[in-house]
Amino acid sequence: MGAPAIIIASANHPTELSEAFARYEREYDVHLVSDEHTAKSSAKDLITQGHPVALLVIDSDHDQEKLYGLISGTRKVVPTARRLIVSHISRFRTDSPAFRHAVAAGKVDALLLMPQGPRDEEFHGAVGELLNEWNATVAAPVVENVRIITPEKDALTRELLDYLGRVGMPAGVHHPDSEVGREVLAQCPEDEGRWPIVSSLAGWCGHCPSVRALANQLYGRPDEIDVDEVVDLVVVGAGPAGLAASVYASSEGLSTVCLEAEAIGGQAGTSSMIRNYLGFPRGISGMRLAQRARGQALRFGTRFFTGWPATGISPCEDGGHHIVHTEGGDVHTRSVLVSSGVNYRRLGVESLEELVGRGVYYGAAMAAARELAGDHVVVVGGGNSAGQAAIHAARFAKEVTIVVRRPDLSATMSSYLIDEIRWNPRITVRGSTRVVDGGPDDVNQLAWLTLEDVGTGDQERIDARGLFLLLGAAPECGWLPDEVLRDKRGFVLTGRDIPRERWLEDVPPEDLATTVPGIFCGGDVRAGSMKRVASATGEGASVVSSVHAFLGR
Known part of the structure; x- marks a missing residue:
């Protein structure tokens, strides 16, 4: 995997933007192009060469129709990349109202004033935030604070990864026969064969039977404080x-x-x-x-x-x-x-409860979303958490369906999320619908779901590799x-x-x-x-x- 890339598309201000992004060239592969066609083809070429695209920077000097075409086109090629529109000071006053809706709807992640000289730290602070979030949610960690060794990524391993993601601790999963796996097993041979084995930079190494055991090792037990x-x-x-x-x-x-x-x-x-x-x-x-x-x-x-x-x-x-x-x-x-x-309340469908951790998840399970690239994902729930989970999953999955019992999302979800969902071509909403059944494939991973219309009782079986359940509050x-x-x-x-x-x-x-x-x-x-x-x-x-x-x- 090559260095992550930053693509800058600017016809009229290449010098200003090239100078501004020079500070990132040590750790990112920075590409400057002049038009939307080249930007799209560059993104495709970089992905083919093993360079993930972290950030797409678009100068607002493009024709607005072409600019939105560039945003839409690159989203299909690199859906996980963050998108930033930069506006020269001569255009910023008129660009702000023109692009405000694009930012609110999630078409782009930010609109910033182009740097007017060196050390524009307000600009670079915003760029840093975008790259920081991309690294936290998309990129494979360069330094793994925690290493998980296991022959298969089972339900417990996914729970551990989800927990580590929630506490902001970079982690990786390795097979026992890999170079990293053999290195870790050499440190704690007495636990070999009891999976998963967890090793942390703090010096702990051993079999980890639960999320609580991992938390205790990382932070200490109450009776030890x-x-x-x-x-x-x-x-x-x-x-x-x-x-x-x-x-x-x-x-x-x-x-x-x-x-x-x-x-x-x-x-x-x-x-x-x-x-x-x-x-x-x-x-x-x-x-x-x-x-x-x-x-x-x-x-x-x-x-x-x-x-x-x-x-x-x-x-x-x-x-x-x-x-x-x-x-x-x-x-x-x-x-x-x-x-x-x-x-989150339980769904109560026995066939799906048996698949929790193997395609069925309670909560957003951000780490699991990365594994569903190219698949169909279903999110059940109408609150803000469900909306945020659907938007995040849509960065990876080919298609995301939000299922709610109500006719639509208007009564339970914030307007800004509804607008962002409405615009995202990968997300559809099925109102007056519930999940009533589901089942696995040959390796016991979720493969299909049955949806039922709550009004008519009509049922439909669909293919789905991920089910995220955000079903409301149980105190x-x-x-x-x-x-x-x-x-x-x-x-x-x-x-x-x-x-x-x-x-x-x-x-x-x-x-x-x-x-x-x-x-x-x-x-x-x-x-x-x-x-x-x-x-x-x-x-x-x-x-x-x-x-x-x-x-x-």
Whole structure:
């Protein structure tokens, strides 16, 4: 595989763009062409020669019809490449409104002002973000922080890869007979034959039976981290709400511990690209957002325990403190934020449950999408997570079908995602439809699905190699004590949603307070929450003032 390529198409400003992209020539194969025909043929030639195309840079000086033809044509040739329109300062004012819709609809990833001289770091910061996301979601890692050795990429191996992708850790899978495989097996011969074997740059090497075991090896178990004092706040769940609370609480001097059962970022961490989050005009992946927030919280002093879920809370009595229990140890705390999030509901089709990890996935499973190049993929779900998963899968799959029970997506998905899906020629939406059956091929991988019209009952069998299930929310709060009141669906009640007979002295609890003093709730697990990243972040930040008030009392 050759170096990834950057193709620049410009008829009138080749000197300016050539000088601007000279800094990338050490690590990228930079090609400057003058017209759309040459750009398309160059992309085809590079792919044939083993050079993946990472970025396509298009000067807005092209005729608009030809420019859109170039965008559409290269998408068919290199669907995984990022696309950037650059506009000279003499045209930028008129180009901005003309191309705004193209950016909003996802036809291109960004519109930038062409650099006017050296060290235009605002421009290069945006280019760096585009290349960073391409490297994280498409490129094979140059340096593998984790190596997985196995004779076949089974369901567990795919779960490990998905987890490593969510925590931003480059990884590779190697056969035991490969050069890398033999090297790793020489380090831990006692585990040979027990697959998969995992080796990390941190020095650990051995058989890995589960995602939790991998998380424990990478981050340590809770009982291996010394928390011998009563802390001010324990945050249960490191999704957007928990991460925001960790940042704000620790920055304001509260001793803060965050427990995460699996991957930092929660479900939001699986989003390939969040385009409507404040402050990121070109979008940001859920993984990047989560890792930045974790680093910010660590800087202020939050301690993270990753790999063991909370198993219960012993509420305080007579003014004492709460005890949050995990299988690996207890944490004593004056207050608790429950932000454990939700899981995707199960489809309930037995034939497909047996294929989970072999073409059937709950969640976006970004790592699995790469393996479905040229195949048909079905995404079930009508929320933003499903839309983002479909757009990401369409970079690899030949065809993506979104299946929803509702007539369309308008009631459940953000408008910007609907527009992007509508424009993408690889994605179709089938409303009033559900998946009722499916089955494997000769090697026990998903091969076909049966779709049913929810109105007429008519059924159709289709070929499909991937099924991604994003079916809505099942709250993760069965571990909570009965004193924490929940609604009939299992979501935690807070504030004025708590029945009046549970109010103290006929005064409603604070907005994010539960029925137990000192235990608060935020994010998707809270009854009535918006199920959006920004709203969860806001709840996590705002709960800190309530924690301060409670501790003050």
